[in-house]
Amino acid sequence: MDDHMILDLFFERQESAIVETRHKYGLRLQRTAMNILHSHEDAEECVSDTLFKAWETIPPSRPVYFGAYLAKITRNFSINRWEAKGAAKRGGGEMDLLLDELEACIAAPGGPEEAYEAALVTEAINAFLSTINQTARVAFVLRYFHGESIRAISERFRVSESKLKSILFRTRKKLGAYLEKEGIQL
Amino acid sequence: MSTDQRDKAKRLFAALGGVDDSFLDEAESADIASVRAARKRVIGYSALGVGVGAAASIGIAVAVRLLRPKRAAAHT
Numbered sequence: 001m002d003d004h005m006i007l008d009l010f011f012e013r014q015e016s017a018i019v020e021t022r023h024k025y026g027l028r029l030q031r032t033a034m035n036i037l038h039s040h041e042d043a044e045e046c047v048s049d050t051l052f053k054a055w056e057t058i059p060p061s062r063p064v065y066f067g068a069y070l071a072k073i074t075r076n077f078s079i080n081r082w083e084a085k086g087a088a089k090r091g092g093g094e095m096d097l098l099l100d101e102l103e104a105c106i107a108a109p110g111g112p113e114e115a116y117e118a119a120l121v122t123e124a125i126n127a128f129l130s131t132i133n134q135t136a137r138v139a140f141v142l143r144y145f146h147g148e149s150i151r152a153i154s155e156r157f158r159v160s161e162s163k164l165k166s167i168l169f170r171t172r173k174k175l176g177a178y179l180e181k182e183g184i185q186l
Numbered sequence: 187m188s189t190d191q192r193d194k195a196k197r198l199f200a201a202l203g204g205v206d207d208s209f210l211d212e213a214e215s216a217d218i219a220s221v222r223a224a225r226k227r228v229i230g231y232s233a234l235g236v237g238v239g240a241a242a243s244i245g246i247a248v249a250v251r252l253l254r255p256k257r258a259a260a261h262t
Binding site: 028067121126 | 206
């Protein structure tokens, strides 16, 4: 079933909207949640929370990119759950790897402190992403939005892991330089 | 990694949650597109290689045929 039909079901307040959404996007959402949480139970709960949130917000919302809309909700729920469980303190796992890698985009400490404005940073990231080539952009989004592993992305792209690491490394460097040029301090 | 740096990385990771929907949509379908494009490229290059090879063979055969009587005539 295509997205328009599923969204129509939401607007008609038919519970089959949830079933169809889970059927179409459930696995994808679960994978995004699993990449962050590394727990099937927690990931499943995040997917259920996502579907409930979609039920609450559609209507009035009618997202143009339904899959992306759901993925963002799942990602937010997953990060909140990851933080709530104190996983950050335990260390290890893909999330720590992701955070390690993203450090390359951060200016060294000691610079002037500025208030963190999430919207501004997001805007800059989107502007940056529109300037790079599609391969780098897709790899970056899969890695740092969905939290996909290097191996999974390289298999999807049919490139070697070292080639993919190189693409991501160069992209992070460019993003760091871009944020610095835009005067963005996290 | 210092706690400060880790917190900044977390904020950046959170900010990445606001990536434009069109980029997410692109990421969903790009793998299929890129694999298809790569396959098409391979097929295209193979076909081009076969075509060039065939054309070269025919060209050489024709040239040899055309030159042969001239060589024979030159000897006589």
